Amino acid sequence: MRLGVVDYGASNIHSVARALKSLGSKVLIVDTPDKFKRIDKLVFPGQGSMGSCVKKLKETEMINPLLEVVNSKPFLGICLGLQILFNSSEESKEKGLGVIDGSITKIKDINNENLKIPHMGWNNVKIEKKHELFSGIEDKQFFYFVHSFVAAKTETSITTTHYGEEFVSSLATENIFATQFHPEKSGEIGLKFLENFINWKI
Amino acid sequence: MSLAVRIIPCLDVRGGRVVKGINFKDIVDAGDPAEAAKRYDAEGADEICMLDIDASFEERSITIETVKSIASQVFIPFTVGGGIKSLKDIDMLLKSGADKVSINTSAILNPDLIVEASKEYGAQCIVLAIDAKQDGEIWNVYTHGGKNKTDLNAIEWAKKGQELGAGEILMTSMDKDGTKSGFDNNLYKELSNNLSIPVIASGGAGELTHLVDAVKFGKADALLAASIFHYEEISINKVKKALQIEGFEVRL
Numbered sequence: 337m338r339l340g341v342v343d344y345g346a347s348n349i350h351s352v353a354r355a356l357k358s359l360g361s362k363v364l365i366v367d368t369p370d371k372f373k374r375i376d377k378l379v380f381p382g383q384g385s386m387g388s389c390v391k392k393l394k395e396t397e398m399i400n401p402l403l404e405v406v407n408s409k410p411f412l413g414i415c416l417g418l419q420i421l422f423n424s425s426e427e428s429k430e431k432g433l434g435v436i437d438g439s440i441t442k443i444k445d446i447n448n449e450n451l452k453i454p455h456m457g458w459n460n461v462k463i464e465k466k467h468e469l470f471s472g473i474e475d476k477q478f479f480y481f482v483h484s485f486v487a488a489k490t491e492t493s494i495t496t497t498h499y500g501e502e503f504v505s506s507l508a509t510e511n512i513f514a515t516q517f518h519p520e521k522s523g524e525i526g527l528k529f530l531e532n533f534i535n536w537k538i
Numbered sequence: 539m540s541l542a543v544r545i546i547p548c549l550d551v552r553g554g555r556v557v558k559g560i561n562f563k564d565i566v567d568a569g570d571p572a573e574a575a576k577r578y579d580a581e582g583a584d585e586i587c588m589l590d591i592d593a594s595f596e597e598r599s600i601t602i603e604t605v606k607s608i609a610s611q612v613f614i615p616f617t618v619g620g621g622i623k624s625l626k627d628i629d630m631l632l633k634s635g636a637d638k639v640s641i642n643t644s645a646i647l648n649p650d651l652i653v654e655a656s657k658e659y660g661a662q663c664i665v666l667a668i669d670a671k672q673d674g675e676i677w678n679v680y681t682h683g684g685k686n687k688t689d690l691n692a693i694e695w696a697k698k699g700q701e702l703g704a705g706e707i708l709m710t711s712m713d714k715d716g717t718k719s720g721f722d723n724n725l726y727k728e729l730s731n732n733l734s735i736p737v738i739a740s741g742g743a744g745e746l747t748h749l750v751d752a753v754k755f756g757k758a759d760a761l762l763a764a765s766i767f768h769y770e771e772i773s774i775n776k777v778k779k780a781l782q783i784e785g786f787e788v789r790l
Binding site for chain 1: 540544579584613614635637660705706759
């Protein structure tokens with residue numbers, strides 16, 4: 337089995353690739369449109385804004401092959417890789433992939449907790465719905481987050497996390513799993529999660 | 539529910555080896571960086587920090603190898619600092635496996651570096667490191683590993699750093715560093731009250747209560763220490779349990 341890691345040129349993909357390799361996976365860096373055909377599963381680690389990400393994907397002509405994979409193969413979106421699945425984001429005019437209904441908004445400090453933004457650090461992940469990718473992982477474990485924008489709860493939510501407001505820390509459809517946290521930076525539990533993705537059968 | 543207080547063991551590295559000095563002087567050898575990082579990860583460190591003390595151009599390649607070696611074995615956030623002068627340096631460190639870079643002297647000599655680095659890589663990956671020494675009512679900023687005094691006021695410089703685009707402030711109290719007499723809580727409290735970005739307190743950890751007090755009274759978001767963890771005087775786990783008893787959120 338070959339795992340692809342998308343490199344659209346503006347994201348730190350190395351830590352994800354390194355973590356997957358440490359678990360014994362064969363990793364292919366997907367940085368051209370043709371490489372999407374050569375992979376069995378795909379990881380999309382994202383950083384930066386939705387606008388610049390979508391723009392880069394269009395420039396490199398990777399957006400269509402990416403959409404094809406998102407609609408057919410096991411897919412893991414990380415951080416911006418979760419946000420880009422939605423229709424739109426408050427952060428930019430550029431539209432997202434629109435695979436999941438809804439929009440991305442800036443973190444709201446509902447109770448005036450004098451929140452520091454970005455939300456950066458270790459926070460609790462509350463399991464709302466059972467999923468294979470959380471097998472062997474207990475409820476309310478700490479994962480590592482770095483982000484300023486969030487997705488509101490949807491039917492696809494698997495876990496939620498509280499920071500200023502309750503937001504979706506991970507979601508899933510049939511072949512898609514996406515996390516707002518960074519499993520590749522979440523220590524042993526993060527590696528367990530990635531291992532579950534490697535073993536995930538849809 | 540809020541963010542966990544982060545415990546960050548720091549590896550002071552020179553020529554690919556961990557070293558530790560007292561009051562920025564008297565360097566002693568203390569082991570292999572990757573082995574130490576792995577041990578800290580297993581003990582529950584929330585991040586790893588590596589400072590290349592007096593990193594020079596010739597030693598840069600050794601630094602890169604050390605960064606790669608740590609990053610391939612440890613899967614928690616990893617900050618690297620020491621001798622960073624340009625966007626090219628930052629790029630190389632991030633590509634080698636660092637998640638964040640910590641910039642000290644170069645930020646003072648060239649504040650635009652913070653602006654540009656923050657724009658290019660995001661504020662979350664730029665840590666402004668400051669070495670400060672108290673002088674009466676204020677704290678002065680020192681550069682070049684504590685060797686040169688500047689005209690800058692540490693609190694004002696930290697505020698400026700936030701404005702320029704730094705995502706975190708790593709403040710080392712030179713008065714306290716290596717003394718094991720507790721953190722300079724007045725400094726951290728003053729900082730936290732003036733900033734909206736996280737403050738990492740460094741310098742002075744000797745006993746469990748020192749670490750708890752830096753959060754309780756100094757309002758620090760994260761604690762950085764080198765020798766107490768390195769020589770296993772206090773375990774990371776013990777620090778977290780002590781913080782938990784005081785009602786702070788920790789990752790256990």
